[in-house]
Amino acid sequence: MRLEPLPNPSPLRSVGVTLLALGLAFALVGGVFWAYGLGPLEAYRTMLEGTLLDPRGWQEVLRRTIPLLLIGVGLSLAFRTQFYNIGAEGQLLLGAVLAAGVALFLPLPPALSLPAMALAAALGGALWCGLAAWLKNRLSVNEILTTLMLNYVAQSLVIYLINGPWRGKDVRGYIYSDRFAEHQQLPVLLGTNVHWPTLALGVVLALLLQLLLFRSTLGFRLRVVGENPGAARYLGIPQSRAFLVVALITGGTAGLAGFGEIAGIHHRLIEPTQLSSGYGFTAIIVAWLARGHPALVLLTAPLMGLILAGGDVLKVALNMPFRIVDVFSGVMLFALIGSELFLHYRLRLR
């Protein structure tokens, strides 16, 4: 066997290889279901019946899609520039912290409350990720490790706040902050948990970042830095500035996801594990599937939203640990990066 390079692979090949990789991933996860003692077909049927074939299931998928969409569009930009932000989880939490801080302690006219919370959240996420970019640029510290470590720090920060200075007056058992006022809560689609303004914001951001990446000078520079750092140096495009820009954008969108979760669903700052069920990690697959196109996140975010909602169904219906979502994420990521060789090469039997 040998590999034969394909000079001009067709876009159709990319779609085909990706679908094959996803198929392989679902088959492998089926093996994990089997090892757990559950028929793979039964598991997949339960997931589908509880999500797509159920009216309430649809809402769950949509609700899960919102944070994945917001984080995913930022990450697709970051990965394209080869800035590996693995800390969206922590940036989401920081966004939630700052938004909650504004809601709880900043007296504002009601009309300004929500925009101020959103702004604070984006700022919080951006700074948390910007710190990693700064360390990478100044001290060449690997951003994968820093962003990941900052996740743990953000978790401790949230717990400290709701257990200490921000502890709610009516807390028994689970800890949380006081409840936000009515005007500090995002409107939802009638009878659901779908906070539509955040969903709309995600769609707009996906299209905007797509335009930025492919129709602007800044976007061109980011792409050159990501695809050919040597050429970027030759063209005088500073790599460090590109990293900082994408770090602020990707951190900012993750912060906005945190704002959406607390202003749209929980209406208070709550424990980190309840606030985010691993959105920051699942969004990595969302972004990787989109292969560096922010607009494609509009398709890939619902897919992972479906898997998160399906994980919920398995947990409720069959008492299966939510860890199954990590298995899905990891196996899909393996299959995707493993298949990338076949985008540009053809396997020939000699």
Add this chain to the structure above:
Amino acid sequence: MEEVLNALARALSFGTPLLIACLGALLNERAGVVNLGVEGMMALGALAGFAVAYGEGGNGNLWLAVPAAMLAGGLAALLHGFVTITLQANQFVSGLALSMVGLGVAGLLGKRYEGLPLFDHPPEGPFILGAIGLALLLAFLFSATRLGLALRSVGENPAAADLLGLNVLALRYGAVVAGGALAGLAGAYLSLVYRPSWTDGMTAGLGWIAVALVIFVGWNPLRAIFGAVFFGLLYYLQFRLQGQSGIPSEVFASLPYLLVILVLALSGLRGQQGNAPEALGKPYRRGER
């Protein structure tokens, strides 16, 4: 004096899994392959070790538990090797995927062992001494043996090594699988000796700290001993000072992670990255510069 000795003993005890995992990661990084999946491989090793030691209702085999954990870690690393060495995928992302899969699979399959106690468990002394011995062995391997030289050349300049007739792919596969086996062993130390029990998420970021430690110690196995004891001491202080001072416990909980960032920044300040193997993180493809 007694207090100091006690602190040192606890630091060694806690530093041991860090040291073992760090040496594993160091081994495959010297051969040019980064594996960020240490956290996941540790979780799998911890579960495999515990499952074999526990058996059906506590009558498992303690002697087989350690090899089982190393096998689990090694097999998981083999997956990373296949994706990054044969399929030439991005090593950082593959390691991340391995962490997710490892934590996920261990969490799923470990559900039935959750909260069960292990009455009969191995002493920690042999593990501590073994870990230090392993560090000395690796130092000797890299500085004084042909195999060590071959591994290092594959990590520094795989094209030249290939030209000299070394089997780059085989050496890298070997290093990656051995590194994974050590990560599995580190996990087994947690579930068999340190805790002795299994809980989902019991690795608590230790695998990531081990990866950072490799950079901190400049890819030097001997310095890894001191790095691991240093972090072990920090964990000891975290438990010791909790509740005694007026400082909130969350500060202590986040201290190891903040410290990782700090030591990485310090390593950057000292230009430590210059010690990294030249071809670290780059897949080797014959006929390409």
